[in-house]
Amino acid sequence: MLKYQHIADELENYIEEHKLQQGAKLPVLQDLMRQFNVSKSTVTKALELLEKKGVVFQVRGSGIFVRRHKRNGYISLLSNQGFKKMLEEFQLASKVIALDVRKPTKEAALNLNISIDDDVYYVKRIRFIHGQTLCLEESYFTKSIVTYLNKEIITESIFNYITEGLGLSIGFADTFLHVDKLTAEEAQYLELKEGDPKLYVESIFHLSNGQPFDFSKVTYNYVQSQFFIQAEL
């Protein structure tokens, strides 16, 4: 972890531990430099990272402020940053239904920008939150990028493994979502009734060089699924 990332983490923890509210002003740059004993550019990079994560916002000429309309029980829809934290906070668990190497569906190949003759890791999991079903998840990983997966890895956080284990740099995601009614199969997995509402989310995750590596299709249990998104406009 780089120094500015470490300082960003420290600042974020400070905000959480002291329960700083939306709009609370952070110390000025000079004080932060002194406090962490680092250069101006390191503090600036740490603050930029926190701004990108939606933890603070900067008002030119006026300072840096806490941005936090946190609501209990809401899950971040977009970030996989802090997923580990989420795992602990929400006691997330996974049950693996399938893990194998296969040829992609046409749809997966198209979204991953590979040929239908290329190999993918196929992963099907049910995720649980506080012991209740949270979602049914099917993912296709381009095997030439995500070269190895096993059951232990996919029971934990695949993205942690991809960044820390494989040393890849994750860039951005395109996410598509709509609301619909559960099919009989989905309802069975999620322990709900056929025809109950569902949130269906498709995502294409890219490395920071722009290569797509993960196409995933997730069906959420509507009873358990409350999401938040923080966005700049």
Add this chain to the structure above:
Amino acid sequence: MLKYQHIADELENYIEEHKLQQGAKLPVLQDLMRQFNVSKSTVTKALELLEKKGVVFQVRGSGIFVRRHKRNGYISLLSNQGFKKMLEEFQLASKVIALDVRKPTKEAALNLNISIDDDVYYVKRIRFIHGQTLCLEESYFTKSIVTYLNKEIITESIFNYITEGLGLSIGFADTFLHVDKLTAEEAQYLELKEGDPKLYVESIFHLSNGQPFDFSKVTYNYVQSQFFIQAEL
């Protein structure tokens, strides 16, 4: 509109008109400077804006690439940038059900960080897409910030009016969403059945100085609602 914003628009139009695909490489900085006859810093700012909007991504040492997994009929869940464009593309229309100045609910006051004795503009609209109901929308605008609204303004784009008419700078939004079943009243407005699925979205919009000015609650017709989100990870 500033020069770099103008150039960002031109580049975005170029990408759309030429139907450039995900991963297509844009001309190098020098060529863009020459083409638009502007400085390096102007081109750089235009590209940063496009990156933030999810139109391009930059790979260090390698260039600038088109980022576009566009799907027909999908609406951007987060941006109100390009809302005008969306109005045209999707033939959005609004029917105003209520517009008045009143005291906020406790919930609205809390989210807008005002007192329950302060005034708000209350707006209730149904939005239509291609002639079908898209959503039922209730919004509370802090009256000391959004000082004036009328029926014509709220039939069109309130956000255009806020930025261009009132000269305010919109900063960021906190969005909370979940899936549920329609109540009888919601079903009637949306011309669906009670118990049908709904996507329920609450947003708190802030000025760039961090002041919240709009608390809105939107219930979407699940048949019409397909959304995309582009995110950096």
